Amino acid sequence: MEGLTGFPFRRVHAHFFGAADSYYLPFITPTTLPRFTDRQMRELAPDINLGIRVVPQLLTRRTEDFLWAARALADLGYDEVNLNLGCPAGTVVAKGKDSGFLREPAELQHFLDKIFNADLPIAISLKTRLGWSDENEFDLLADVYNHYPQMKSLTIHPRVRSDFYKGDVRENVFRQYFHCLKMPVGYNGDVITVGDIEKVRSQYAPLAHIMVGRALMADPALFRKAKGGAPATLEEIQTYYDALLESYCVAFGNVKNALMRMKEYWFFQHNLFENAERAVKAIYKAKSMDDYLNATRFIYENCKLKTESHFGWKKELL
The missing domain is CATH 1.20.120 (Four Helix Bundle (Hemerythrin (Met), subunit A))
Incomplete structure (x- = not known):
């Protein structure tokens, strides 16, 4: 979560309550200059994250920027990089990034073709929503994602971008596609209590993981x-x-x-x-x-x- 799950939170949370299985970093936007900024390195430096597993999230629609950043992350010792296609923020989607990329399935597939065929020394995972404004868009997106069964995991937040974080998750769509996807699938969205975690675990198996954001801030x-x-x-x-x-x-x-x-x-x-x-x-x-x-x-x-x-x-x- 932007602003909330930076390195001060990760270190203090892990110390007091035990580390999460993985912490996904607030997204990093790689630039055309093939190096991380000093500000980005304050989150990425290996000594900052000693003793906990951290997965950097990249926010970009430029293949070249993703590739250099993924290789640089591998050089820093990371074993997984996540492409974030779930953030609904207007400043992000206006540039066609994140969930804004979901409006262009053909362009997204072209992007994914290049990064999955690049023989990167790091595993690639994705986080996605169901689409831009209509849950039926996921039919085409699921087909796109199924071209890449080698991805580490696909985490699905079952809302469309126009939902932002309002209303109920569209769990019926997640249920419909869960067994149709060829890669490990993770769940994200409105998991607040231990009972919610147990419910999701029992309904969807095998599940790669459950990703939680705001609820961990609350509890x-x-x-x-x-x-x-x-x-x-x-x-x-x-x-x-x-x-x-x-x-x-x-x-x-x-x-x-x-x-x-x-x-x-x-x-x-x-x-x-x-x-x-x-x-x-x-x-x-x-x-x-x-x-x-x-x-x-x-x-x-x-x-x-x-x-x-x-x-x-x-x-x-x-």
Whole structure:
């Protein structure tokens, strides 16, 4: 998730709650210059990700840029690169990238032909939506993807781009195509609780993986619980958020920017507390460290910690 799953989060989360099987990096846009920028290397440098498995995501529609970046990632020690075709952001799709690429199946197949035939020293996986504006578009897209059974995996977010993240996932389409696809298939979308994970696992087998984004921001112990571990304790959440705040203060060198980032987490995190909808507004309004700490302390002391997060960020599709 852009802005939320950078290296400060990955390191702190893995330390307190155990590392995820894989962390997918916020996407990296390779340029025509065949080298990563200093900012990109702050996420990619091998020493930053020691002890955890990380999969870089590339955002591009230029074959040449994908190829040099994939080879450079292999040189850095990565064993997988992911092509992101799922982001619905307007600034991205306006350039025909990410889910914007789904409007052009023929161009997408031409792109995929080149990267899968390039004999790259790194595995390639894809993340996709069902299409641009109509779920029936996936019929053609599935045919395109089936030309590349050698891909590491295909993660499907069962919404179209025009859905953004609103409404219910179109699970009927995922179910329809799950056994028709020739590569390992992963699932992403509205998996919030351990019960959701178990439901997806039981309905779709064999499943390559389940990818979770916002729900892990709301419940950092989600993966631990899915493996039979305990829910987060209040003490863990407090210590975890103190460490995350400190990590961002160091990374940004700026308390104001660190607080802005922590507010983004609390948009999801407050859903793990009972009756915190009004109390969290004080965190959003915080202008100083004292304001922020007082607001979080109020939630810790007055809102009971739950064992499962509430899907409080869901928006209806109008």
